[in-house]
Amino acid sequence: MQQLKPEQTPERGMWSSRFGFLMAAVGSAVGLGNLWKFPYLAGENGGGAFVLVYVGLVVILGFTLMLAELSIGRHTNSDAYGAYNKLKKGWGFIGGFGILAGFLILSYYSVVGGWVLKYVVASITGVGADKAGYFTNFITSSVEPVLYHLLFMGITAFIVIRGVSGGIEKAVKIVMPALFIMLMVIVLRSVTLEGASEGLKYYLTPNFSEITLKVFVAALGQVFFSLSLGMGCMVTYGSYLSKQEDLEKDALLIPSLDSLVAIMAGFAILPAVFAFGFAPGEGPGLMFITLPAVFESMPLGTIFSLIFFILVFFAAISSSISLMEVTVAFGIDRLKWSRKVSVLVFTTVMFVIGIGASLSMGAWSDFLIPWIDGNSYGIFDFLDVVTSYYLLPLGGLLSALFIGFVWGVPNAVKEIKTGGNFRTEKLWSVLIKYIVPILVFVILLSTTGLLDKIIG
Numbered sequence: 098m099q100q101l102k103p104e105q106t107p108e109r110g111m112w113s114s115r116f117g118f119l120m121a122a123v124g125s126a127v128g129l130g131n132l133w134k135f136p137y138l139a140g141e142n143g144g145g146a147f148v149l150v151y152v153g154l155v156v157i158l159g160f161t162l163m164l165a166e167l168s169i170g171r172h173t174n175s176d177a178y179g180a181y182n183k184l185k186k187g188w189g190f191i192g193g194f195g196i197l198a199g200f201l202i203l204s205y206y207s208v209v210g211g212w213v214l215k216y217v218v219a220s221i222t223g224v225g226a227d228k229a230g231y232f233t234n235f236i237t238s239s240v241e242p243v244l245y246h247l248l249f250m251g252i253t254a255f256i257v258i259r260g261v262s263g264g265i266e267k268a269v270k271i272v273m274p275a276l277f278i279m280l281m282v283i284v285l286r287s288v289t290l291e292g293a294s295e296g297l298k299y300y301l302t303p304n305f306s307e308i309t310l311k312v313f314v315a316a317l318g319q320v321f322f323s324l325s326l327g328m329g330c331m332v333t334y335g336s337y338l339s340k341q342e343d344l345e346k347d348a349l350l351i352p353s354l355d356s357l358v359a360i361m362a363g364f365a366i367l368p369a370v371f372a373f374g375f376a377p378g379e380g381p382g383l384m385f386i387t388l389p390a391v392f393e394s395m396p397l398g399t400i401f402s403l404i405f406f407i408l409v410f411f412a413a414i415s416s417s418i419s420l421m422e423v424t425v426a427f428g429i430d431r432l433k434w435s436r437k438v439s440v441l442v443f444t445t446v447m448f449v450i451g452i453g454a455s456l457s458m459g460a461w462s463d464f465l466i467p468w469i470d471g472n473s474y475g476i477f478d479f480l481d482v483v484t485s486y487y488l489l490p491l492g493g494l495l496s497a498l499f500i501g502f503v504w505g506v507p508n509a510v511k512e513i514k515t516g517g518n519f520r521t522e523k524l525w526s527v528l529i530k531y532i533v534p535i536l537v538f539v540i541l542l543s544t545t546g547l548l549d550k551i552i553g
């Protein structure tokens with residue numbers, strides 16, 4: 098047991114081991130973003146072209162911002178809002194943005210988590226011959242998906258109530274390694290399917306003419322989403338870390354493992370898409386439609402399907418608990434609520450927003466919300482678009498600027514160095530102060546369509 102500092106009250110908690118923290122951070126990062134979103138985004142955005150841009154952005158942004166958030170968190174031992182406010186009075190709003198983003202993300206994330214639970218059940222009952230039809234029927238119905246959403250939200254709350262080391266850490270230590278092994282098995286099956294080579298080619302050969310601004314925008318949002326960056330999630334997780342932790346190593350390891358899983362998920366899904374004659378641009382249904390087809394083609398498919406969707410569910414839960422922890426830490430630290438009250442209040446509100454997201458797939462599909470990019474979105478898409486493409490990159494941009502020009506790079510460097518030597522100090526200093534803000538700013542501008550007008 099580590100000595101608790103005054104700020105580390107039992108109500109806050111702390112990681113009990115380095116492995117536990119790493120699995121929790123990787124568990125936060127690896128989730129539906131990798132297994133569900135990444136393959137379909139790659140499928141919609143030119144396959145290899147998307148993968149290339151994605152990996153490039155992870156290398157530049159992933160490491161830099163991961164290290165930034167972890168150092169802010171550990172230095173302040175606070176929730177996302179309190180962390181920024183402690184470093185400079187009046188700057189808590191950066192964390193506040195993040196808390197709002199996490200709140201909105203979990204509201205629809207939990208709906209997709211519910212779909213996964215449904216597919217755990219469907220692995221046994223079977224999805225029939227028309228895989229696409231089965232999926233569409235399910236998500237557009239009004240009652241069943243909401244009940245699964247409630248179940249997913251409830252399980253998340255149940256774990257978060259148990260606290261940092263007792264609940265979160267215990268669960269992820271088993272789940273993450275198991276997921277990895279299972280994914281490997283499915284990749285092997287998928288790439289050896291007859292007709293898989295078309296998919297492999299699509300996935301692995303970047304067609305440079307397809308690298309458009311749109312691909313950059315999609316990849317940027319996905320980098321933030323998949324790495325759990327831009328909303329203070331890693332600030333919060335970093336706040337439960339000891340001073341001996343080597344943050345630089347963590348900031349290299351977490352994005353690497355996360356990208357590995359995302360790329361493996363692409364290998365699991367895209368070859369199968371081509372082998373079974375589906376279209377790669379299928380969108381959010383991709384995983385739910387193609388994987389059942391893959392499993393059907395395997396001996397013992399039912400069992401594989403069952404195990405796989407259970408693991409996807411665990412991956413989703415280890416992410417959803419991190420999303421919830423951000424809001425809950427805010428409730429505990431700022432509002433002085435107990436962990437229990439915090440969890441119950443936030444869960445209820447997120448559940449209600451999620452009902453809207455779920456219904457927007459069917460009954461409420463005509464209800465559209467206009468957004469500054471000139472489009473109107475259903476509730477589900479609205480929550481996704483506003484958070485992934487606007488709030489998270491904006492949060493990342495602000496946190497980089499905050500370190501560069503408010504808290505100061507030397508202070509951050511000092512914090513990072515308490516846990517070990519910092520080999521990439523010079524590089525990181527330039528990245529966080531100049532490169533990352535400029536890169537994110539330019540892509541953000543183009544997201545709203547402003548850049549088109551500026552460049553002419």
Ligand code: TRP
Pocket residue numbers: 125126127128129130131199202321322323324325326327328330416417419420489
């Ligand atoms: N990274 C998770 C995923 O890929 C989702 C997630 C968890 C997240 N915590 C986050 C996204 C914080 C953005 C910010 O599924």
